[in-house]
Amino acid sequence: MTERPSVPFAVLHPYRRPEPRPFRLRLRLIHGVGIAGAVALIGGAAFAQGGTSTRSAFEVILQWSPLLLSGFLFNITISVLAMLLGTIAGIALGLVLIGHNPVTRWTGWVFTQFFRNSPWLVLLFFAMFLIPYEFRVAGTTIPFPDWIKAVIGFSLPVMANVAELVRGAVRSLPSGQWEAAESLAFSRRQTLWMIILPQCVKRMLPPWMNLYSLVTMATVQASIVGVTEMLTLTSQVHAAEGGRPDLLAPLYGFAMLCFFLYCYPIERFTLYLERRFKV
Amino acid sequence: MMQPTTKADPTPGGLWTPDKPLIQLTDVHKSFGAFEVLRGISFDVMKGEVVCIIGPSGSGKSTLIRCINALVPIDAGSIQVEGQEVHDPKLDKLALRRKVGMVFQQYNLFPHRTALQNVMMAPVHVLRQDRDEVEQRAHALLKKVRLSGKENAYPGELSGGQQQRVAIARALAMRPDVMLFDEVTAALDPETVKEVLITIRELVEEGMTCMLVTHEMGFAREIADQVYFTDRGVIVEHGAPDEFFSAPKDERTQAFLSQIL
Numbered sequence: 330m331t332e333r334p335s336v337p338f339a340v341l342h343p344y345r346r347p348e349p350r351p352f353r354l355r356l357r358l359i360h361g362v363g364i365a366g367a368v369a370l371i372g373g374a375a376f377a378q379g380g381t382s383t384r385s386a387f388e389v390i391l392q393w394s395p396l397l398l399s400g401f402l403f404n405i406t407i408s409v410l411a412m413l414l415g416t417i418a419g420i421a422l423g424l425v426l427i428g429h430n431p432v433t434r435w436t437g438w439v440f441t442q443f444f445r446n447s448p449w450l451v452l453l454f455f456a457m458f459l460i461p462y463e464f465r466v467a468g469t470t471i472p473f474p475d476w477i478k479a480v481i482g483f484s485l486p487v488m489a490n491v492a493e494l495v496r497g498a499v500r501s502l503p504s505g506q507w508e509a510a511e512s513l514a515f516s517r518r519q520t521l522w523m524i525i526l527p528q529c530v531k532r533m534l535p536p537w538m539n540l541y542s543l544v545t546m547a548t549v550q551a552s553i554v555g556v557t558e559m560l561t562l563t564s565q566v567h568a569a570e571g572g573r574p575d576l577l578a579p580l581y582g583f584a585m586l587c588f589f590l591y592c593y594p595i596e597r598f599t600l601y602l603e604r605r606f607k608v
Numbered sequence: 609m610m611q612p613t614t615k616a617d618p619t620p621g622g623l624w625t626p627d628k629p630l631i632q633l634t635d636v637h638k639s640f641g642a643f644e645v646l647r648g649i650s651f652d653v654m655k656g657e658v659v660c661i662i663g664p665s666g667s668g669k670s671t672l673i674r675c676i677n678a679l680v681p682i683d684a685g686s687i688q689v690e691g692q693e694v695h696d697p698k699l700d701k702l703a704l705r706r707k708v709g710m711v712f713q714q715y716n717l718f719p720h721r722t723a724l725q726n727v728m729m730a731p732v733h734v735l736r737q738d739r740d741e742v743e744q745r746a747h748a749l750l751k752k753v754r755l756s757g758k759e760n761a762y763p764g765e766l767s768g769g770q771q772q773r774v775a776i777a778r779a780l781a782m783r784p785d786v787m788l789f790d791e792v793t794a795a796l797d798p799e800t801v802k803e804v805l806i807t808i809r810e811l812v813e814e815g816m817t818c819m820l821v822t823h824e825m826g827f828a829r830e831i832a833d834q835v836y837f838t839d840r841g842v843i844v845e846h847g848a849p850d851e852f853f854s855a856p857k858d859e860r861t862q863a864f865l866s867q868i869l
Contacts (some may be wrong), residue, residue, distance in 0.1 A: 509716035509775075512677055513730035513782060514705035523733065527720050 349604040354594055364586075386579035393566045394583075400559035401587045407476060407558065408545040411483035415544075416537070418484065419491025424521070426496040437492070444489035449482075450550050456482030457554045476558075479551040483544055490540050498529035531606050538599045542592045549584075559584055624691030630655045630786055630817050631676060636685035638671060645671045647841035648685070651834075653786070658818045660828035660849075663838035664864060669821040670713075672838065673788050676819070677708040690785065702734070709779030713791040715771040717763040723750060723774045724759040727781045735782070742781070749777040753807050769800025773807050786817040793824055825868055829853050837861045 390397075425437035444452065460478045464471040502525060510520040552560040563584050570576055629652035638646040645668040653659050661669050674680040676687060678694050678701055687694040689707055717726050727746040731737045750759060753773035763771050772792055779787060789808065793801040805827050812818055812831055822828055828835055829849045836846040837858070845858045856862045 503714070503716075505712060505714050505716035506718065508679055509710075509712060509718070511679060512705060512708075512710040513778070514702045514734045515730065516734075519733060523729070524718050528718075 349601070352598060352601040354597060383573065386576055389566075389570055389576060390579060390583050397559060397562055397566065397583065398587070400557065400562035401584075401591075403476070403556075403558045404548040404551075404588075405545065405591070407480055407483065407548045407551060407556075408541065410480045411487055411548075412541050412544055414480060415484035415487025416491050418488040420495055422488060422492035423495025423499075426492055427499050429517075441489045441492045444485045445493060447486070449486050449547050450553065452485045453479060453482035453550055453554055456485070475554070475556050476551070479548075479554065479556050483547065483551075487540065487544060491537065494533045494536055494540075495529065498532040499525055501532060502528055535599045535603045535606070538595055538602070542595045542599075545592055545595075546588055549588075559587070626655045628691065629653060629688075630657075630690055631819070632686075632688040633676075634686040634688075636672075636675060636682050636687060638668075638675060638680065638682045645841055646675070646682070649838075649841075649843055650685075651836060651843065651846070653817060653819060653834075655785075655817055656815050657833045658812050658831055659820070659834045659836065660832040661819065661821045661836045661838060662823070662825070662828060662864075663844075667838045668841045669838055670790050673710075673790050673819060673821050676788060677705055677710055679710075706735070706782055707785045708788060709782055709784030709786070710788045711772070711775050711779055711790065711792045713794050715763070715768070715775045715795075717771055717774055717778070719763045722760050722762055723755065723766065723777075726763070726774055727778045730778070731781050746777070746781060749780055750774070752780075752810075753777045754803070767800055768796045769803045772796065772800075772804045776804075776807055776811075780811075786819065787811065789818065789820040789822070791821050791823065793822070823868070825853070825865075837864065839864070 422437055422441060425433050426441065428434050428437075456478050457475065460473060460481060462473050462475075462478075464473060506524060506528070507520060510524050515524065548558060549560040551558050552564075555561075563580050567573075567576055567580050631653040633652075634650050636646050636649040637644070649668075649672060651659075661672065663669050671680055675682050676689065676694065678699060682695050685695065689704060692704060692707075693699070694704060717723075718729070721729065724743070724746055727749055728739075728742050731742045731745070732739050747756075747759065750756060753776055755770060755773055755777070758766060758770060758774075761770075763774070766774065775792075776787075792808075793804055796804065801824070805824065808818070808820070808827075809831060820828070820832075832849045834846060835849050835852045837844045837852070837856075837860075839860050845852070845856060845861045852861075853865065856865055
């Protein structure tokens with residue numbers, strides 16, 4: 330507390346937005362408790378079953394972790410590719426949404442709403458069963474494995490969401506930016522690419538990263554349509570260990586922990602960017 | 609949208625010469641929906657002339673000035689800038705906007721570009737002029753508006769008055785024949801209004817044709833050649849500033865001035 334001379338009238342100090350703190354992954358007590366809880370879950374369940382003939386859950390996870398982690402890597406690969414594909418398509422669709430042509434704009438709007446409001450799993454099923462497993466182009470056969478179809482399946486909702494992000498960000502810019510560009514004789518295309526979109530990137534980045542986090546967590550749905558990703562592998566490992574019920578929680582807990590440790594920093598970083606960009 | 613770059617003869621009725629009005633408005637009408645903002649406005653601005661438009665809020669001043677560089681399309685009437693008809697579906701907007709510079713109330717600088725880049729962007733990308741030559745000119749323009757040393761500052765780092773002066777330099781970089789100022793000091797702190805007005809006065813002294821929408825009556829009186837008072841979409845009264853301010857004839861002008869002064 331600093332001493333302030335007491336004044337007989339109220340003083341209104343100008344509002345100062347607090348400076349954004351530098352980004353740091355702060356591990357506080359609560360995080361420690363969470364991680365310890367997950368470990369205890371694994372270890373505790375193992376201890377309860379700690380007979381002489383059965384191995385502890387810890388040992389099981391340790392033994393299978395290379396396989397499980399390779400599955401997790403696959404999840405990440407799917408999420409990154411889906412995000413890449415979806416973002417490129419989404420920016421294109423977003424530009425259609427803000428375009429002047431009413432026909433393409435309306436078509437784009439229907440397209441966007443359809444993919445934004447469909448369950449991701451349903452889109453995944455569509456991608457799985459409607460895309461052929463190989464293409465023949467000029468005599469050469471291009472195979473289309475399941476995981477690529479999953480990438481396409483996930484990129485559809487990403488596309489629709491990114492399109493909405495683009496549209497929203499462009500709309501959120503003050504109209505004065507368009508007017509100033511127009512009065513300086515910039516063409517619409519120049520205005521968009523040199524003045525409007527560069528300013529949108531900053532606004533779009535935090536929600537875009539949020540979306541990525543969601544996509545990563547959604548990739549486990551690919552196990553339902555037969556892609557050998559982490560969740561599929563976890564269930565196979567469980568079967569290989571004789572289906573012991575006590576392994577269920579530790580094994581799936583491990584999968585959860587992997588996703589948490591991957592997505593949580595992204596989430597923190599998103600929050601940091603939001604503060605930093607003042608959006 | 610593609611802008612034709614060939615300079616066709618902009619004047620169907622012969623070449624414009626400096627003895628004709630630089631800007632000529634004839635019976636301009638404009639409605640937003642059912643609301644008629646401009647109800648038949650006519651006036652001329654000669655080369656080198658300084659015209660101030662004053663009037664109560666919502667009287668159509670800003671709309672009027674925006675019509676001149678086709679930011680707002682008009683419904684009826686004629687606007688000619690150096691003989692080029694603005695109210696024309698085949699309008700060559702590039703040709704028009706090269707001639708007309710505009711400064712806005714909210715500055716509207718591009719916040720992701722530095723002051724220098726703000727000034728350079730249009731000449732380099734729109735007029736495709738040589739970058740080095742434009743950069744030299746941009747430095748000179750920033751010096752002229754007393755912002756040497758702020759070349760690499762982003763708009764967010766500048767005060768309102770400084771931003772507005774960058775905006776003036778940015779408009780000047782296109783080498784316009786006429787400058788439009790739309791309430792350029794209305795969003796500024798009282799202390800910084802002066803520095804912007806000084807910059808405008810210097811422009812006027814160099815012979816720049818200017819049209820100002822303003823609430824700075826003292827400045828209008830000092831600088832204008834003609835003062836126009838608009839109310840409800842029509843020009844109520846106009847005249848030379850001394851006569852206009854000391855002996856307004858119309859009741860509405862008298863009422864307005866008595867409120868302001």
